[in-house]
Amino acid sequence: xxxxxxxxxxxxxxxxxxxxxxxxxxxxxxxxxxxxxxxxxxxxxxxxxxxxxxxxxxxxxxxxxxxxxxxxxxxxxxxxxxxxxxxxxxxxxxxxxxxxxxxxxxxxxxxxxxxxxxxxxxxxxxxxxxxxxxxxxxxxxxxxxxxxxxxxxxxxx
Numbered sequence: 064x065x066x067x068x069x070x071x072x073x074x075x076x077x078x079x080x081x082x083x084x085x086x087x088x089x090x091x092x093x094x095x096x097x098x099x100x101x102x103x104x105x106x107x108x109x110x111x112x113x114x115x116x117x118x119x120x121x122x123x124x125x126x127x128x129x130x131x132x133x134x135x136x137x138x139x140x141x142x143x144x145x146x147x148x149x150x151x152x153x154x155x156x157x158x159x160x161x162x163x164x165x166x167x168x169x170x171x172x173x174x175x176x177x178x179x180x181x182x183x184x185x186x187x188x189x190x191x192x193x194x195x196x197x198x199x200x201x202x203x204x205x206x207x208x209x210x211x212x213x214x215x216x217x218x219x220x
Contacts, residue, residue, distance in 0.1 A: 069163040079184035085206040086180040089214035093146035111209040160191025
């Protein structure tokens, strides 16, 4: 059953009780990476293997995401500043114990490529926070694999 989460703003990324931050440098330009993140939302399953379905809602102001395994998110885009940052807040989810969640993608030029930084900022029940701590290595691998796949995908365009 989907539950409504606390509506937080972008400042939550800096203050969340749980902040998982991952970064990787890739060869694709920030503009191409931003386009894949913000403009080609339906393309996410092609490079992020955990994502089963991604679609734009509310004329681009929102997103619907379904993960493999059944977790679902309805999100609001908080910022889409090309080519620097793309962030969204989860409004409703079926993930047990979640109370607030924001994901932020920061892009910075590195030579001819991009440094991609993903911050997963969350609050929830004590068991939810503990599970996120335990899931950190897996989320790090998922990020690394996704960004590597994204680099191959957008580098080929």
